[in-house]
Each structure stands twice: as C-alpha cells, then as structure tokens.
Amino acid sequence: MSEEQAISAVVHLYVDGMAFANEAALRKAFHPNASIVGNYEDSVEWLTRDAFISTIVEEGPAPPDRQPLMDVEMIGITGDAASVKVVDEFAGSRYTDYLTLLKVDGRWLIINKVWHRHA
Template sequence: MSDRQAVEQTVHLYVEGMAFANEAALKKAFHPKSSIIGHYENAVEWLTRDEFIAAILQEEPAPPGTQPYMDIQSVDVEGDAASVKVTDDFAGMRFTDYLSLLKIDGRWTIVSKLFHLHR
C-alpha cells in the first residue's frame, strides 16, 4: 500500500468512526495528543481527542449499512507528513476538515483537525 493510500485509509477510518460513533476507530485514527479546532455554536472549540470522541458519542450515529458522505478534495504527502482536505457530514451538518497526519512507527495518524462548519 502506498503512503497516499494509507493516509486515505486513515481518513476513511476517521469519517466512518465519526458517522457510526465508533470509539475504537476514532482512537485508532487520531493521535492521543491530537487537537480538534474550529468554530462551533458561535465559539471557538478547541478539543482534545478524548473530548472530541465524547462529543461524537453523544450524537445519534448513522444507521448501520448507510454510506457516510465523504469527499476527499486533496491529499498531499511529503515524507512522513501529510495534509488532507475532506468534506463530510455529521449529525445533519456539513464540515470541511483540514487534517494533518504524521507517520509514527509506520502508521499514519491524525495529529490535528481544523474544521469549518458550513451554514
């Protein structure tokens, strides 16, 4: 598997983990020290991975068997660093996420998520 494919696989893991409230998938996709940052409900939200996962688990997950909306618009990989722009839906809202990933011990993991909530 190429690095680009492995990065995209991590993004799929994240989006599906979010859509189906899969805590294990989200913990695998995100580094334990990652940050999730953006404007939400008229305030800057700056969450740790575990705070983000807790917020996801409070929402109603997508029904089993549904295909979550995900549009990967760009992937840039340079050595052990990668950047991805992806648009996805969660809990009836559409987001554009800018994900920074780092290859640690041979595995790609999200170290930062900067998001925009569409209105």
C-alpha cells in the same frame, strides 16, 4: 500499499468512526495528543482527542440506511507529514475538515483537525 492509500485508510477510519460513533476507529485514526479545532457558536472550540470522541459517541450513529459522505478533495504528502482536505457530514451538517497527519512508528495518525461547518 502506497502512502496515499495508507492515508486514505486513516481518513476512512475517521469518517466511518464519526458516522457510526465507532470509538475504536476514532482512537485508531487520531494520535492521543491530537487537537480538534473549529468555530462553534461564535467562539473557537478546542477539543482533545478524548473530548472529541466523547462528543461523537454521545451524538450516536447516523441512521443505518445512510451511507457516510466522504469526499477527499486533496492529499499532500512530504516525507512523514501529510495534509488532507475532506468534506463529510456529521449530525445532519456538512463540514470541510483539514487534517494534518504524521507518520509515527510506521503508521499515519491524525495529529490535528481544523473544521468548518457549512451553513
């Protein structure tokens, strides 16, 4: 598997984890110390991985007949660091996510997520 394919697999885990409120998939995709940051209701929201996962699980899965949106617009890789721009949907809203990944012990993990919610 190429590095790009391995990174895409992590992005799939992340998007499916959000769409289906799959805690195990999200824990596998994110580093334990990851941060999730974006503007929410006129203030910057900083979440830990665990707080983010709790929010996803509380929201619950998307309707079973809805295929999750995942449009990977860019993957950039330099050695053991990578960045991904992905457009996805969660709880009826469209987002652009900028994911930073690091290869740790041979596995790509999301270290940071910065998100923008489209109006």
